[in-house]
Amino acid sequence: MSKSGNQNENDNGASKRVAIGLAFGSVVLKERRLRRNALFGLTLLALLLVFGGTVFLGDGLMKSPIAFLAFWGICFLMVGLVLLLALYDLLAVRKEHRRRVKDLERQLADAAAEAREIARREVKAQD
Numbered sequence: 001m002s003k004s005g006n007q008n009e010n011d012n013g014a015s016k017r018v019a020i021g022l023a024f025g026s027v028v029l030k031e032r033r034l035r036r037n038a039l040f041g042l043t044l045l046a047l048l049l050v051f052g053g054t055v056f057l058g059d060g061l062m063k064s065p066i067a068f069l070a071f072w073g074i075c076f077l078m079v080g081l082v083l084l085l086a087l088y089d090l091l092a093v094r095k096e097h098r099r100r101v102k103d104l105e106r107q108l109a110d111a112a113a114e115a116r117e118i119a120r121r122e123v124k125a126q127d
Contacts (some may be wrong), residue, residue: 029088045076097113 028034053061053071061068 028116029092032089032092035085035089035092039082041087042078042082042085046075049078099125 028038047070053075057071061071
């Protein structure tokens, strides 16, 4: 009975960590500043990994094919994550720009309608 209770606690802890990670990821994706900071940090980390893998770890990685594949696989995944995050940022900026343009067009149309109404009143007042 102790094992199943202990297993349930471990599952609960893991599910809480997953939920926290998903919530954090959601906040990072929604907030532009956090998204760009994450993009910068991941890009810097990927560059450091590639530099370290070629300069410092090159000979050691060449001796072990498994370590070579694991290290460069992690680098590949990191660069892929950077590219996906950059693409997401690009799409989010385009969406925000379209929304702002529509808002400006709506404001301009309202201002033009108001100006036409004022001009009509002035014409009627002159008659």
